[in-house]
Amino acid sequence: MAEHYKPTKYKAWEMTIEERFSEYHAPFSEREAMLEANRCLYCHDAPCMVACPTHIDIPTFIKKISTGNVKGSAKTILESNILGATCARVCPVEVLCEGDCVLQGDHKPIAIGRLQRYATDYASERGIKFFKAGEPNGKKVAVVGSGPAGLSCAGELAKLGFEVTVFEKQKWAGGLSTYGIVVFREPVEISLAEVKAIEELGVTVKTGVEIGKDIKFEDLLNDYDAVFIGVGLGKVPPMEVPGEKLEGVVDGLDFIAQTKTEPLDSIKHGNRICVIGAGNTAIDCATIARRLGAERVTMIYRRSEAEMPAYHFEYQFALGEGVSFMFLTQPIEVVGENGKVTGLKCVRMDLGAPDASGRRSPVPVPDSELIVPCDMVISAIGQIKPFSFMEALTSLGLKNVKGYIKVDPETNKTDHPKIFAGGDCVRSHGEASTVMAVQDGKIAAKGIYQHLLGRTPASVAAASKK
Numbered sequence: 001m002a003e004h005y006k007p008t009k010y011k012a013w014e015m016t017i018e019e020r021f022s023e024y025h026a027p028f029s030e031r032e033a034m035l036e037a038n039r040c041l042y043c044h045d046a047p048c049m050v051a052c053p054t055h056i057d058i059p060t061f062i063k064k065i066s067t068g069n070v071k072g073s074a075k076t077i078l079e080s081n082i083l084g085a086t087c088a089r090v091c092p093v094e095v096l097c098e099g100d101c102v103l104q105g106d107h108k109p110i111a112i113g114r115l116q117r118y119a120t121d122y123a124s125e126r127g128i129k130f131f132k133a134g135e136p137n138g139k140k141v142a143v144v145g146s147g148p149a150g151l152s153c154a155g156e157l158a159k160l161g162f163e164v165t166v167f168e169k170q171k172w173a174g175g176l177s178t179y180g181i182v183v184f185r186e187p188v189e190i191s192l193a194e195v196k197a198i199e200e201l202g203v204t205v206k207t208g209v210e211i212g213k214d215i216k217f218e219d220l221l222n223d224y225d226a227v228f229i230g231v232g233l234g235k236v237p238p239m240e241v242p243g244e245k246l247e248g249v250v251d252g253l254d255f256i257a258q259t260k261t262e263p264l265d266s267i268k269h270g271n272r273i274c275v276i277g278a279g280n281t282a283i284d285c286a287t288i289a290r291r292l293g294a295e296r297v298t299m300i301y302r303r304s305e306a307e308m309p310a311y312h313f314e315y316q317f318a319l320g321e322g323v324s325f326m327f328l329t330q331p332i333e334v335v336g337e338n339g340k341v342t343g344l345k346c347v348r349m350d351l352g353a354p355d356a357s358g359r360r361s362p363v364p365v366p367d368s369e370l371i372v373p374c375d376m377v378i379s380a381i382g383q384i385k386p387f388s389f390m391e392a393l394t395s396l397g398l399k400n401v402k403g404y405i406k407v408d409p410e411t412n413k414t415d416h417p418k419i420f421a422g423g424d425c426v427r428s429h430g431e432a433s434t435v436m437a438v439q440d441g442k443i444a445a446k447g448i449y450q451h452l453l454g455r456t457p458a459s460v461a462a463a464s465k466k
């Protein structure tokens with residue numbers, strides 16, 4: 001709405017398209033890193049460590065930076081989180097580690113994410129390797145999906161001596177870190193460098209292989225001692241409104257993937273764009289559209305500002321990018337001429353009684369239809385749940401919670417004795433994030449070790465207790 005519109009902070013006309021899509025935060029210089037690290041109080045029982053889902057020993061890694069031991073700092077980080085370079089960039093630190101920093105409030109919290117990036121980039125740029133494959137234990141594990149959950153599980157298993165093969169249906173490995181997270185937050189190279197580091201531990205990564213299509217799930221169960229499922233979620237579901245097949249209606253995930261895999265100046269986009277949804281993916285689509293040069297980008301959401309699922313800081317970021325918002329507005333039809341989008345027909349909503357989720361349900365306001373003129377509609381209304389797109393799951397006897405794979409939280413084991421799972425495909429409640437997927441992969445690696453070898457690995461046990 002007009003009252004939300006603020007002049008954009010980013011002045012597109014002053015930046016090249018490459019600059020608009022380069023990393024949003026500049027890396028810390030050595031001096032900046034030192035100054036920031038020296039602000040840390042190195043709390044005993046540091047709350048930031050508890051808030052980090054992978055329980056990185058944050059005071060220790062920051063202390064090491066402050067004493068000039070940047071290599072040691074990177075080792076501390078990667079021991080707990082093998083995808084530490086990705087997490088340093090993508091973690092919603094405001095609600096995780098930095099959100100619990102004791103300097104929050106009267107002072108500024110320590111920039112934990114940026115310090116983590118400083119240390120992990122230091123090691124990666126110098127080709128420093130900290131880990132090697134463990135003594136072979138004779139067991140083989142298949143990992144389905146090469147997102148953060150699959151890679152984390154594969155890396156931890158390789159360190160424990162398993163022979164691991166990762167199957168990935170896409171051309172490149174890395175999951176949403178490669179294809180989904182906006183390029184100005186995480187460039188593709190960072191994700192691919194982590195894939196390479198996992199491969200250097202002896203893990204075989206087979207891309208362009210879809211389990212269930214190219215190889216039967218049952219064959220994996222016959223050929224491997226255990227299988228880890230880290231398939232994430234599916235595509236954006238259909239909006240189920242007339243006109244959604246018109247030219248100019250696009251899937252939000254495909255739109256983001258284009259900006260990660262294709263030359264930026266070759267990407268076709270509209271000039272007046274409606275983005276449907278108000279989660280973090282929708283915000284990403286909207287900010288990308290602005291940075292590609294769209295003049296007007298409007299996010300359409302059927303509930304109010306208070307109910308929007310995106311993080312507050314993401315919302316503020318979008319406002320700063322000049323994105324406008326229409327709350328309490330429900331799309332009911334994509335309208336077009338000559339097969340192309342010309343507008344989005346919507347109806348205004350009121351909030352009624354709370355629904356099963358506890359949120360007040362939107363109810364249409366009679367005679368309130370309106371058309372928002374636009375030449376592109378981006379749908380970012382969520383992702384399809386695993387039980388809706390992986391047919392094998394039910395036939396293998398796996399159970400589900402609201403369409404997500406059911407696992408035991410202590411081991412990430414499913415109801416099938418040989419199958420473990422983790423990441424977005426098991427996240428039936430709460431926020432899904434990269435760092436949680438990494439932690440699931442660690443827990444499953446420990447679970448697989450216990451299941452196949454009958455004991456707890458010392459290193460994994462210590463890490464998970466921290």
Ligand SMILES: Cc1cc2nc3c(=O)[nH]c(=O)nc-3n(C[C@H](O)[C@H](O)[C@H](O)COP(=O)(O)OP(=O)(O)OC[C@H]3O[C@@H](n4cnc5c(N)ncnc54)[C@H](O)[C@@H]3O)c2cc1C
Pocket residue numbers: 090091092144145146147148149150167168169170173174175176177180181182185209210211212230231232233256280281284422423424425432433434435437
């Ligand atoms: C647009 C977007 C932006 C996001 N931004 C952030 C962010 O800034 N910070 C953050 O912390 N989180 C963010 N997230 C969430 C985060 O990306 C996910 O929580 C995380 O990637 C989950 O990891 P995963 O391994 O479970 O799944 P994914 O990353 O989805 O990886 C699953 C992989 O499995 C593969 N696969 C699926 N089926 C098969 C099959 N049958 N055979 C072989 N391979 C298969 C897929 O191709 C994919 O590569 C974002 C998500 C989206 C959609």
Ligand code: SF4
Pocket residue numbers: 051052053054055056058081087088091093096097098112113116435
């Ligand atoms: S992994 Fe994420 S949550 Fe954990 S310390 Fe690093 S930036 Fe913070």
